[in-house]
Amino acid sequence: MLISIIAGARPNFMKIAPIISAIENAISNGKKINYRLIHTGQHYDKKMSGDFFEQLGIPEPNANLAAGGGTQAEQTAAIMVGFEKELMANPADIVLVVGDVTSTMACAIVAQKLHVKVAHVEAGIRSGDWTMPEEINRLVTDSITNYFFTTTKIAGDNLIKTGVTDDRIFFVGNTMIDTLLKNKHQFIKPAIWDTLGLESGKYVVMTLHRPANVDEEGKLKELLQEIINNSNDLHLVFPVHPRTAKILQGLGIADPRLHMIEPLGYLEFNYLVERAKVVVTDSGGITEETTVMGVPCMTLRDNTERPETITIGTNELLGTNPNAIKPAFEKLFKGEWKEGGIPELWDGKTGERIVDALLKLQQ
Template sequence: MKITIIAGARPNFMKIAPIIDAIEESSSNGGDISYRLVHTGQHYDKKMSHDFFEQLGIPEPHVNLEAGGGTQAEQTANIMVRFEKELQANPTDLVLVVGDVTSTMACSIVAKKLNTKVAHVEAGIRSGDMTMPEEINRIVTDAITDYFFTTSVAANRNLQKNGVPDSRIFFVGNTMIDTLLRQMPNFRKPNVWDEASLTSGQYFVLTLHRPANVDQEQQLKLLIDEIVTLSKGLPIVFPVHPRTAQILTRIGITASNMYLIDPLSYLEFNYLVQHAKAVITDSGGITEETTVMGIPCMTLRDNTERPETCEIGTNELLGTDPKALKPAMEKLFSGNWKKGTIPELWDGKTARRIVAALESTLN
């Protein structure tokens, strides 16, 4: 059985690494799955891509389509045109896509138009926010997927409401957590640890990337000012995209306890998260990692596609109003943040369940 695995952006890398490991483990025990790894090049920072592949033990892709850059439409079109040629030259039994980036949707469409089955890892999650490009990617991908691998009961329900039969839904857990649990012993201190004289439990990690927070200068200034005011002088480490850094400079954001640093590698960033007092973010994936590591997390969004991180885990959805930060920070500093537990099947064995399901379903 031949499978083509799609990776396009950094969030994908953490999700495919354990799947490749599980396929190779199965093959060494007589399994018959072979794979071809296609990097679409959606994320085109070669150094960051290389660092992630090296740190996570992902083999070099069989091909890099180098389809990054441009607008949403241009990027989608480039991926589709190049992946169509790739799939025609290298037919497969199944195209496996992960997550909700542009590559996920674009490659699913190409595969189905070429009458190739599609499996979606992390299927069924929904934010209900159609202003998010990722939500559109999820909906389109799940509309044409053949096999749905889910991270939560909530995702199962979303698919069932859309008429997907239970026989095509596989509740397997979270491959992001497979990678997290495997790599925890390898986490390593970033340079900022010594530069900022950080100590465990005595600093914040901040990440912001969504347009609603970073593209509206006044909103960004209000958020940063509030975080700085409420931090009680503890260091705030902010790995920041160069474009966002330019906005921060333009609007005059400066604080003696705020450290603006370049984006970090996977192992360095998660070392910071593991030892933080709390994480303030507008990311979805980070809320999963903080839940498993037991780190308080404040999400500056009005919705989340990962409700289990709030219902079960350590995450709280604050919204985008800067005033919502004060009661959350008071709760944190008073020691009353919820402890949280780990969601069902987030146990480091998800990829093995996926491979087992593929072997039993497709053979």
């Protein structure tokens, strides 16, 4: 069995690393399975891509489609054209896509049109918000997927409601958590730690990149001001997504506690997250990591495709109204934030379960 594994954007790299590791273990044990790694080039900045390959021990891709840049449509088209040529030149038994980025959807479409089966890792998650490009990517991908690997039973239920049969759904857990648990002992202290004299539990980590929060300058300024005003004397460490950096340049926000820095590598970023008082974010994946690390998390979104981080984990959904920030920080500083727990099968063995399932499919 030859599997084409697709990775294109920063969240993908954390998800494919354990799968590749499990495939290589299976190969060393004489199993008839192999893979070809395809980097679509959707994230082409080194900090958003190259560093992750190095830090997570992901091998050099067999092909890089260099499809980064442009609008959603331009990027989708470039990925599809590039991957069609790749897959025709190197036929696979299964194309394995992960997550919900443009590369996920584009490569799934190409595979099905070339009559190659598709396996989707992190299938079935839903926010219900069609204004998010990720939600469209999820819906399209899952509508043409053959095999569904899910992070939770909720995701499986979402698929069953759309008519997917049980025998095509594999509840395996979360590969992002495999990566987190494997690398937790080797997180790297970033330079900003000593530069600012940071101490555990005495700073906030922030990430913002979603259009609903950053595209409207007035809204972004108001959100940042509320965080600054209500975070007491804590340092605010804000690794800035390239998309957000362009917008921030014109806002003129300055505060001695607000530190806007370049994007960090995986090991450096999670060093900060693990020791933070709280994380304020609009990312879905980070809410999963904070849940496992037991770190309070405030999500500035009106919905989430990862409800288990709220019902089980340490995450709270604040919405996008800046007025929700003050009461959340008051709750945090009173020591009333929930402790949270860890969802089922988020145990570091998801990659192995995925490969076991793939091997059974070829029998």
